[in-house]
Amino acid sequence: MTRSSPFSVRGRHALLIMKDEREIPILRRQFHRLGMSVTGADPEQPIAPAAPVDVIILDADDIPMKSETSPAPSINAPIIALIGTETPSRLKRLLDLKPASFLIKPLRSAGLYTALVVAFDCAQHRNETAAYIGKLEDRVRARRVVFAAVLQLMRAHSLSEEDAFTLIRQTAMRHRTTIEQLSAEITATGGMPNRSRRTA
Numbered sequence: 001m002t003r004s005s006p007f008s009v010r011g012r013h014a015l016l017i018m019k020d021e022r023e024i025p026i027l028r029r030q031f032h033r034l035g036m037s038v039t040g041a042d043p044e045q046p047i048a049p050a051a052p053v054d055v056i057i058l059d060a061d062d063i064p065m066k067s068e069t070s071p072a073p074s075i076n077a078p079i080i081a082l083i084g085t086e087t088p089s090r091l092k093r094l095l096d097l098k099p100a101s102f103l104i105k106p107l108r109s110a111g112l113y114t115a116l117v118v119a120f121d122c123a124q125h126r127n128e129t130a131a132y133i134g135k136l137e138d139r140v141r142a143r144r145v146v147f148a149a150v151l152q153l154m155r156a157h158s159l160s161e162e163d164a165f166t167l168i169r170q171t172a173m174r175h176r177t178t179i180e181q182l183s184a185e186i187t188a189t190g191g192m193p194n195r196s197r198r199t200a
Contacts, residue, residue, distance in 0.1 A: 006120035009113070010035030013051050015075070017041045018059035018082065023107050027057060030112045053077045055119055060094045061085055061105075078123035080115050082107070100126075142180040149183035156191055167192075 014031055016024060016038060024040065031038045036054075041047050043062040053075050059082045078100035083091075100119035103111055146168070153164040171192065172182040185193040 004120075004124070006117050006124060009116050009120070012054035013037045013039065014055050014057055015039050015041060015047070015053045015077070016057045017043050017047065017062070018057065019043060019062055020059060020082075020105075023059070023082065023105065026107045026109075027112070030109070034113060034116070047075065055080060055116060057082065058097070058099070059084075059105075060090060063090065063093050063097075078119040080119050142183075145187060146179055146183040149186035152186055152191065 014027075014036055016027060018024060018040075019042065028038050037051070039051065039053075043059070054077055056075065056077050056079045058079050061082070061084045079097055081094055081097070081099040081102040082105050083094070083102050084105035100122035101115040103115050146165075149168060150161060150164045153159055153167060154161060157164070159167065168179055168182055168186070172179045175182070182193075
């Protein structure tokens with residue numbers, strides 16, 4: 001899998017979730033100069049972008065302060081927060097959305113590219129970490145299944161732990177399956193499954 005560069009922004013798509021008519025044209029001009037397309041959305045309306053979204057620009061001043069409501073769309077894209085009101089309560093609400101980067105209002109002609117690079121890099125690291133954690137969790141689940149199968153064979157055939165695992169490993173190799181798959185079959189059937197038909 002090729003790792004995309006966070007410095008490459010041309011061709012990406014941004015979703016603006018904001019109402020400030022003074023800031024929107026500034027952002028649109030900057031995005032167009034960077035070679036990015038832009039879609040606007042009203043924070044008070046359901047978010048349903050027509051095109052895939054690579055980054056979300058969210059005005060923190062538009063975030064409802066009620067905890068039961070959330071303006072965060074169900075889109076897997078990094079959020080760049082526009083911060084105008086720096087009160088602890090509003091910043092706390094903003095942190096709940098886990099923004100990847102931020103810009104201070106009023107906006108200037110510089111800063112957007114840096115915020116984009118930071119946001120894309122942060123999102124990439126988050127995705128890689130989540131994928132790594134997912135693999136570790138899969139390994140833990142697989143080990144539990146193998147351990148349960150080993151215990152089952154030890155009890156059923158009076159084998160040592162090493163002999164039970166060797167039996168599973170050799171049987172899996174002989175029938176061209178994985179140790180985890182065979183272990184799952186053992187725990188599901190209550191013993192070594194009937195594999196009289198050998199795989200060619």
